[in-house]
Amino acid sequence: MDLHFELPTTGDGAASVWDVAIVGGGPAGATAAMYAARADLRVIVLDKGLTASALGITSRIANYPGVPEEISGAELLRRMREQAQRFGAVFVQDKVQAVDLESDPKLLFANGGTYEARAVIIATGSMARGQRVKGEEELLGRGVSYCATCDGAFFRDQDVAVAGNTDEAVEEALFLTRFARTVHFLSPTPRIHAPEPLLHELSSQPNVRLYLGAALREVIGGDHVTGVRVALRDGGEQVLPVNGAFIYLQGGRPATDFLGGQLPLNETGCVRVDAEYRTTIPGVYAVGDVLCNHVKQAVVAAAEGAIAAMAVEKALRGRKQLAVDWSK
Amino acid sequence: MTLLNESVRREVRQALAAMTEPVRIVLFTQQEGGALECGFCRETRQLVEEVVALSDKLRLEVHDLVADQALASQMGIDKIPAIALLRDERPQPRDFGVRLFGIPSGYEFGTFIQDLVLVSQARHDLSARTLEQLAALTGPVHIQVFVTPTCPYCPRAVLLAHRLAIASERVRADMVEATEFPHLANRYSVYGVPRTVINEVIHIEGAVPEAALMDELMQVNDPAAMKRLRAEWGL
Ligand SMILES: Cc1cc2nc3c(=O)[nH]c(=O)nc-3n(C[C@H](O)[C@H](O)[C@H](O)COP(=O)(O)OP(=O)(O)OC[C@H]3O[C@@H](n4cnc5c(N)ncnc54)[C@H](O)[C@@H]3O)c2cc1C
Numbered sequence: 001m002d003l004h005f006e007l008p009t010t011g012d013g014a015a016s017v018w019d020v021a022i023v024g025g026g027p028a029g030a031t032a033a034m035y036a037a038r039a040d041l042r043v044i045v046l047d048k049g050l051t052a053s054a055l056g057i058t059s060r061i062a063n064y065p066g067v068p069e070e071i072s073g074a075e076l077l078r079r080m081r082e083q084a085q086r087f088g089a090v091f092v093q094d095k096v097q098a099v100d101l102e103s104d105p106k107l108l109f110a111n112g113g114t115y116e117a118r119a120v121i122i123a124t125g126s127m128a129r130g131q132r133v134k135g136e137e138e139l140l141g142r143g144v145s146y147c148a149t150c151d152g153a154f155f156r157d158q159d160v161a162v163a164g165n166t167d168e169a170v171e172e173a174l175f176l177t178r179f180a181r182t183v184h185f186l187s188p189t190p191r192i193h194a195p196e197p198l199l200h201e202l203s204s205q206p207n208v209r210l211y212l213g214a215a216l217r218e219v220i221g222g223d224h225v226t227g228v229r230v231a232l233r234d235g236g237e238q239v240l241p242v243n244g245a246f247i248y249l250q251g252g253r254p255a256t257d258f259l260g261g262q263l264p265l266n267e268t269g270c271v272r273v274d275a276e277y278r279t280t281i282p283g284v285y286a287v288g289d290v291l292c293n294h295v296k297q298a299v300v301a302a303a304e305g306a307i308a309a310m311a312v313e314k315a316l317r318g319r320k321q322l323a324v325d326w327s328k
Numbered sequence: 329m330t331l332l333n334e335s336v337r338r339e340v341r342q343a344l345a346a347m348t349e350p351v352r353i354v355l356f357t358q359q360e361g362g363a364l365e366c367g368f369c370r371e372t373r374q375l376v377e378e379v380v381a382l383s384d385k386l387r388l389e390v391h392d393l394v395a396d397q398a399l400a401s402q403m404g405i406d407k408i409p410a411i412a413l414l415r416d417e418r419p420q421p422r423d424f425g426v427r428l429f430g431i432p433s434g435y436e437f438g439t440f441i442q443d444l445v446l447v448s449q450a451r452h453d454l455s456a457r458t459l460e461q462l463a464a465l466t467g468p469v470h471i472q473v474f475v476t477p478t479c480p481y482c483p484r485a486v487l488l489a490h491r492l493a494i495a496s497e498r499v500r501a502d503m504v505e506a507t508e509f510p511h512l513a514n515r516y517s518v519y520g521v522p523r524t525v526i527n528e529v530i531h532i533e534g535a536v537p538e539a540a541l542m543d544e545l546m547q548v549n550d551p552a553a554m555k556r557l558r559a560e561w562g563l
Contacts, residue, residue: 001477001507003371005332005437007339098481098535109481109535114438141520141533150479151520153507224517244519260537 021117028288029123035309143225164248430505434477
């Protein structure tokens with residue numbers, strides 16, 4: 001075990017409270033970041049990965065105004081993030097696991113540290129998984145995990161499975177290769193949505209086995225996990241004997257688990273807001289696909305991000321009205 | 329080689345400026361080459377000494393687990409390294425039951441520093457509902473929170489348990505660094521953190537909000553529920 005001693009304040013090195021922390025860097029979060037940064041607010045975007053965004057996995061996007069050429073969603077998103085960065089927004093690849101929205105400043109607990117901010121914009125989209133597989137809930141903390149950095153050390157020299165097809169899943173699997181004897185990587189799709197160098201790193205690890213088009217069906221175990229049942233692409237099924245199952249699968253539900261019940265959600269898990277994208281907690285806003293009754297289009301998500309950022313600026317500076325951002 | 333670099337020392341000094349009453353850090357360890365297996369006894373002692381040097385409100389008391397067995401068992405210390413935090417009141421230091429087993433490194437270093445301030449201020453910041461529930465406790469409560477140093481939201485679970493200990497004489501709360509005590513992790517089948525274990529048999533996964541933890545915790549007042557849980561764990 002390497003020993004580290006630091007106090008839990010992160011950001012740009014020094015102990016710092018951000019004006020705005022944005023969770024999720026899809027079109028909604030990236031646009032909010034651009035507007036907030038242009039208004040001279042100190043803004044940080046925490047995003048767990050490019051291909052965890054709905055836009056990031058869109059192979060072609062043809063209806064985003066001003067972008068007539070055929071580009072991939074990932075490329076469009078990269079451009080949005082770059083534009084926000086140009087105005088000073090800081091992007092950090094990190095996954096927010098829990099929050100304390102009532103405290104002052106507000107706290108975001110992520111894999112890489114704790115972030116503090118005066119205002120928070122939730123822009124996590126709706127790619128979270130709905131249904132859990134059989135055995136998953138019962139075996140949580142007994143081999144089922146969603147956090148490799150937290151729990152990897154329990155699986156030294158053991159076999160584990162990682163289920164997912166995003167860059168997040170690949171990075172977590174790479175982390176686990178340092179502890180585990182074998183990492184079985186189960187991608188539900190024939191293709192893993194991750195940048196080429198990352199994929200190459202994964203497939204060149206001697207202790208990784210790739211299964212493409214392999215659907216996790218069940219986590220097996222009594223006291224603790226003893227295996228996973230997987231449906232293979234050829235129609236067959238296989239039980240892999242493993243002690244750990246790290247699950248990063250996606251779905252179509254609003255990504256709100258990390259809120260730990262601090263905001264009222266409707267039964268599908270979406271967040272409700274007012275016309276300025278304010279939630280029920282002062283200083284906490286939500287935009288994009290994570291909202292109830294939201295039209296799932298990139299341009300709509302971006303527009304919402306813009307309005308929310310202006311609303312944050314208004315609140316933080318004590319203005320009566322939103323200030324428009326017109327170039328002179 | 330110091331464990332804390334200059335900028336961390338500065339931050340810690342700043343954080344400890346919030347202390348009101350002195351705190352006595354009671355460290356249980358063993359001499360170099362002692363009989364017990366202790367991966368981080370030496371580093372824990374060094375860490376604690378470096379922290380004590382950063383505030384004039386901190387006192388350090390070092391004991392050997394084997395030589396001072398009587399005191400250890402009286403304080404509920406059964407493994408090392410162990411840290412107990414006492415508020416240095418007169419005429420007697422006050423022991424709220426705040427314990428840390430294993431080296432407080434990584435994210436838990438922040439917990440340790442926050443603990444010092446909370447114990448010093450005898451501060452718990454718990455809701456009125458929680459305090460009512462704690463007042464209704466009829467027997468002792470032992471909370472163990474299993475963590476790893478690389479778990480970003482574990483400190484929340486530990487601090488909540490420690491605040492409960494500060495608020496209630498019936499509650500003792502331990503941070504347990506799981507990888508240093510594999511026999512315990514095994515006994516409770518801990519493969520994920522944070523895991524909060526209350527009176528051996530109430531197990532809670534994750535850093536849950538205060539109200540949810542309290543609802544689980546209050547089962548200790550219900551003999552039938554506890555009997556059922558004990559049977560489930562084969563106790
Ligand atoms: C297959 C497909 C095709 C589509 N095609 C089109 C199209 O052609 N045109 C169009 O306009 N729209 C299209 N859409 C819809 C569009 O992609 C979405 O409406 C838009 O991406 C929503 O933006 P968002 O920012 O709200 O969420 P997302 O784009 O989903 O971004 C959410 C971000 O949050 C991050 N995140 C989530 N949880 C956490 C966490 N706990 N910590 C840190 N980060 C987190 C994710 O990494 C992600 O980057 C398509 C969607 C799909 C799924």
